[in-house]
Amino acid sequence: MAEKEKTSKKVLEEERRFFVDEALQTIWELREHGEVTLAEVAEDMHDEAGVMAMEGEGFIHVKDGKISFTERGEKRARDITRRHRLAERLFRDVLDVRDFESNACRLEHAISAEVEEAICTFLGHPPTCPHGKPIPRGNCCKLYTRKVRPLVSSIRDIEVGARAKVMFITAPAMDRLSSMGLVPGAVVKLHQKRPSFVLGIDETTIAIDEDIASGIYVKQV
Amino acid sequence: MHCHTQDKDTQAQGKTKARGGDLSKIALVGNPNVGKSVIFGLLTGRYVTVSNYPGTTVEVSQSNVAIEGRRFLIVDTPGVNSLLPMSEDEKVTRDILLDERPQAVLQVGDAKNLKRTLAITSQLSEMGLPVVLALNMMDEAMDRGISVDMDALKNIIGADVTGTVAPERKGLKELRAALVRREPRVPDLKPEYGPVVEDYICRVARLLPEANISRRSLSIMILSGDESLGAWLRANLDKPQLETMERLRAECREALGKPVGMHVNEARMKLATEITETVMKKSEGARGTVAELFGRASMHPFWGLIILLGVLFILYEFVGVLGADVMVGFAEETLFGKYLNPMFTKVVDLIMPIQFFRDMFVGEYGLITMALTYAIAIILPITTTFFIAFSILEDSGYLPRLAIMSNKFFNLMGLSGKAVLPMVLGLGCGTMAVMTTRILESRRDRIIATFLLALAVPCAAQLGVIMGMLGALSFNSLAIWIGSVIVVLLVAGFLAARIVPGDQSEFFLEIPPIRMPKMENIIMKTWGRAIWYLKEAVPLFMLGTFALFILDKIHLLGFIEHLASPIVVGVLDLPEKTTAAFLIGFFRRDYGAAGLFALAEKGLLTPVQTVVSLVTITLFVPCLAHFFMMIKERGMKLALLMMAIILPIAVLAGGGLNFILHILKIPL
Numbered sequence: 001m002a003e004k005e006k007t008s009k010k011v012l013e014e015e016r017r018f019f020v021d022e023a024l025q026t027i028w029e030l031r032e033h034g035e036v037t038l039a040e041v042a043e044d045m046h047d048e049a050g051v052m053a054m055e056g057e058g059f060i061h062v063k064d065g066k067i068s069f070t071e072r073g074e075k076r077a078r079d080i081t082r083r084h085r086l087a088e089r090l091f092r093d094v095l096d097v098r099d100f101e102s103n104a105c106r107l108e109h110a111i112s113a114e115v116e117e118a119i120c121t122f123l124g125h126p127p128t129c130p131h132g133k134p135i136p137r138g139n140c141c142k143l144y145t146r147k148v149r150p151l152v153s154s155i156r157d158i159e160v161g162a163r164a165k166v167m168f169i170t171a172p173a174m175d176r177l178s179s180m181g182l183v184p185g186a187v188v189k190l191h192q193k194r195p196s197f198v199l200g201i202d203e204t205t206i207a208i209d210e211d212i213a214s215g216i217y218v219k220q221v
Numbered sequence: 222m223h224c225h226t227q228d229k230d231t232q233a234q235g236k237t238k239a240r241g242g243d244l245s246k247i248a249l250v251g252n253p254n255v256g257k258s259v260i261f262g263l264l265t266g267r268y269v270t271v272s273n274y275p276g277t278t279v280e281v282s283q284s285n286v287a288i289e290g291r292r293f294l295i296v297d298t299p300g301v302n303s304l305l306p307m308s309e310d311e312k313v314t315r316d317i318l319l320d321e322r323p324q325a326v327l328q329v330g331d332a333k334n335l336k337r338t339l340a341i342t343s344q345l346s347e348m349g350l351p352v353v354l355a356l357n358m359m360d361e362a363m364d365r366g367i368s369v370d371m372d373a374l375k376n377i378i379g380a381d382v383t384g385t386v387a388p389e390r391k392g393l394k395e396l397r398a399a400l401v402r403r404e405p406r407v408p409d410l411k412p413e414y415g416p417v418v419e420d421y422i423c424r425v426a427r428l429l430p431e432a433n434i435s436r437r438s439l440s441i442m443i444l445s446g447d448e449s450l451g452a453w454l455r456a457n458l459d460k461p462q463l464e465t466m467e468r469l470r471a472e473c474r475e476a477l478g479k480p481v482g483m484h485v486n487e488a489r490m491k492l493a494t495e496i497t498e499t500v501m502k503k504s505e506g507a508r509g510t511v512a513e514l515f516g517r518a519s520m521h522p523f524w525g526l527i528i529l530l531g532v533l534f535i536l537y538e539f540v541g542v543l544g545a546d547v548m549v550g551f552a553e554e555t556l557f558g559k560y561l562n563p564m565f566t567k568v569v570d571l572i573m574p575i576q577f578f579r580d581m582f583v584g585e586y587g588l589i590t591m592a593l594t595y596a597i598a599i600i601l602p603i604t605t606t607f608f609i610a611f612s613i614l615e616d617s618g619y620l621p622r623l624a625i626m627s628n629k630f631f632n633l634m635g636l637s638g639k640a641v642l643p644m645v646l647g648l649g650c651g652t653m654a655v656m657t658t659r660i661l662e663s664r665r666d667r668i669i670a671t672f673l674l675a676l677a678v679p680c681a682a683q684l685g686v687i688m689g690m691l692g693a694l695s696f697n698s699l700a701i702w703i704g705s706v707i708v709v710l711l712v713a714g715f716l717a718a719r720i721v722p723g724d725q726s727e728f729f730l731e732i733p734p735i736r737m738p739k740m741e742n743i744i745m746k747t748w749g750r751a752i753w754y755l756k757e758a759v760p761l762f763m764l765g766t767f768a769l770f771i772l773d774k775i776h777l778l779g780f781i782e783h784l785a786s787p788i789v790v791g792v793l794d795l796p797e798k799t800t801a802a803f804l805i806g807f808f809r810r811d812y813g814a815a816g817l818f819a820l821a822e823k824g825l826l827t828p829v830q831t832v833v834s835l836v837t838i839t840l841f842v843p844c845l846a847h848f849f850m851m852i853k854e855r856g857m858k859l860a861l862l863m864m865a866i867i868l869p870i871a872v873l874a875g876g877g878l879n880f881i882l883h884i885l886k887i888p889l
Contacts, residue, residue: 169483172727173727173729174480174483175303175305175307175482175483175486176302176307176729178303178483178486178487178490179302179303179307179337179340179486180302180337180731181334181336181337181340181490183486183487183490183491184487185487185490185491185494186490191517191520192520192521192522194522195520195522195525195625195626195628195629196520196625196628196638196728198520198625198732202333202334202336203331203333203334203365203367204334204337204731205731205732205733205734206729206730206731206732207520207621207624207625207628207638207728207729207730207731207732208727208728208729208730209628209637209727209728209729211727212727212728212729
């Protein structure tokens with residue numbers, strides 16, 4: 001009996017956490033466009049009482065029907081928004097997942113601070129999410145004062161004439177690529193991008209179209 | 222750790238003398254474009270069509286030869302990048318090794334691409350086949366400052382290695398010695414696949430029967446997802462075993478966490494890289510040679526285009542002017558016109574009493590006066606010059622670059638740049654071009670290419686006459702003709718791409734270095750292709766002419782003309798006499814165009830009518846020979862369907878053009 005109680009208590013807590021995170025995100029996004037009213041947020045979350053309860057929990061202030069963040073709420077909202085938008089970038093740009101929004105929605109709750117920095121660095125500290133909304137800056141971003149190239153990117157995005165080391169390949173043509181010597185660890189040179197992508201691996205030169213090229217992930221050397 | 226699936230049989234094979242007499246079967250294996258066929262030719266003294274374009278060694282050639290008193294059967298195979306087949310060619314080669322049981326493999330590799338070469342060697346090693354390795358193109362390697370320590374390599378892999386420069390016959394002696402005097406050994410290359418994969422290799426191998434290549438190698442192929450082994454598996458295993466195999470394959474994939482094939486390839490590459498780093502030294506060789514510069518430029522978005530136009534111009538001058546004008550003119554008018562045909566006519570008149578038979582040979586649709594004259598005086602010079610030019614493009618390494626430059630253009634038609642090969646060949650002879658569609662990987666691409674070839678690519682014979690007629694008219698008419706044909710080509714291709722089911726094949730092409738073509742090679746290739754042409758196409762022309770002859774004799778020709786003329790006059794707005802030209806065009810493309818030429822000369826066609834009729838005949842159904850080849854390559858149903866679609870398109874396009882020209886009143 002006690003076990004069941006404990007588990008259902010845990011589930012409720014988690015559900016509450018998710019609700020709060022979503023609400024905080026909504027408020028953050030609405031704030032990007034102007035003032036935030038309780039009515040808007042309540043309508044979005046379909047639960048006015050739930051939103052109001054957040055004041056008691058110390059995340060927001062509600063005054064004259066308008067909502068503002070507490071310091072705690074601001075930080076939490078900022079973190080969760082950042083994770084959500086980074087996750088969107090990850091799913092859409094790297095993993096090519098069509099339904100990137102709802103997947104990001106789920107992932108954002110599970111990312112720890114360390115993982116968040118890793119993803120941000122991996123993606124090259126992207127400034128915006130796929131919808132164009134700004135991604136709040138993190139510690140890792142602050143360490144770079146000038147624009148730094150992402151750690152790993154598709155060969156489609158590196159500059160012509162650059163040499164890069166293959167990290168991983170997601171293209172369906174991976175078998176044929178590997179028989180040409182293009183395997184993780186190989187160093188390739190991008191000769192040109194137009195009219196086709198032309199790569200050099202040792203003394204082999206191959207021409208591929210953009211589709212295949214976008215699935216070859218490299219790190220510039 | 223290694224379970225005992227060492228097939229003693231295959232191991233020992235290399236050491237015992239050849240069975241069944243003293244004939245040793247040797248298979249030539251290697252990457253595409255490394256000089257396999259050249260070496261084949263040098264060893265056997267026989268020259269088969271040596272081709273650099275992957276997919277064009279379609280027939281497997283073999284030859285008996287005696288080297289220092291010992292008899293060998295040497296089998297040439299299509300180029301492979303991996304013996305885990307990812308293409309038709311690779312399947313053919315793998316199957317040859319599986320079915321034919323060669324006593325040894327002569328692997329030909331590109332000396333400067335040692336890694337890729339060794340990746341294949343490791344697969345041969347796994348199969349348990351004795352190998353003699355020839356590292357060809359040593360000269361190119363030296364040019365790039367690459368040197369290979371042969372002795373060290375020999376020791377590491379445990380098999381004979383010889384450096385060769387095939388076109389100069391360098392290293393041939395050692396190669397022969399390695400084959401004859403020293404027994405080829407099975408190389409000792411063991412990539413590390415890791416405990417998970419090794420475990421499954423054992424488990425799958427245990428289910429397999431003894432085969433010509435080691436069960437270990439077959440097991441690896443199966444685990445890597447080789448679908449092409451299906452037939453062999455079904456023949457050798459029962460249903461529950463097949464199901465177990467499937468289950469094991471899925472389990473392995475699951476346990477490994479990534480595609481097994483990829484893991485295996487990576488392991489092989491890793492081993493190949495290690496060995497290469499040990500034995501190969503690279504110093505900054507002579508970079509930036511003229512050839513390299515040209516090679517780079519020919520793929521450049523701007524310079525490549527300029528070079529492309531230049532190449533097209535030279536092609537036009539060589540084939541169009543020298544071939545179609547000069548040579549044909551001589552052959553047709555002088556050789557046949559003045560001497561041969563009158564001579565034959567006299568002879569036939571003498572020995573054949575019946576008019577019917579006289580007509581059959583030397584009459585209007587005579588076998589000699591029409592078919593033979595056509596085939597030898599007109600087509601042969603044109604196609605020969607074309608083949609020469611084409612061989613030069615091939616051997617120089619320019620063709621893949623042409624594919625790059627034209628890739629975007631072909632994408633509009635649902636094809637990839639690779640289709641440039643059959644399409645350009647189609648400008649020479651469509652019949653041969655259809656055969657070359659084999660190099661396109663997906664069936665869908667082959668169908669689209671065949672369709673477009675039949676519809677909108679005029680062959681050299683036709684082109685000569687058409688250019689002449691349009692040239693005499695005005696530049697506008699030439700432009701309109703080119704424009705109309707290209708528009709129809711693009712629209713038809715665009716639609717076909719939507720309609721024909723299947724995946725578009727991806728654009729993936731290896732680009733060889735630019736090389737100076739060897740005259741010997743060009744001559745051999747051209748000779749081979751010309752002979753092919755004479756053997757295959759000429760009988761079909763004879764057949765077509767004979768059919769025409771019969772049609773004429775039973776007056777069916779006139780009848781069909783009568784039937785078709787409403788369309789010709791009504792839709793195309795052309796004089797009734799042009800019907801005959803179209804009809805004949807089915808049997809002989811250039812005769813059709815020539816028929817129109819004759820009418821134009823007599824002043825029976827207005828400029829508009831000239832352009833309309835020429836556009837229509839260009840788009841018209843291909844000649845009989847071409848049609849037969851379409852049946853052979855694509856099957857009766859598809860071939861007939863294509864013809865049925867092309868005919869109305871040609872008529873409608875002509876009619877449409879006629880309409881537009883009248884409305885817009887463009888000066889011609």
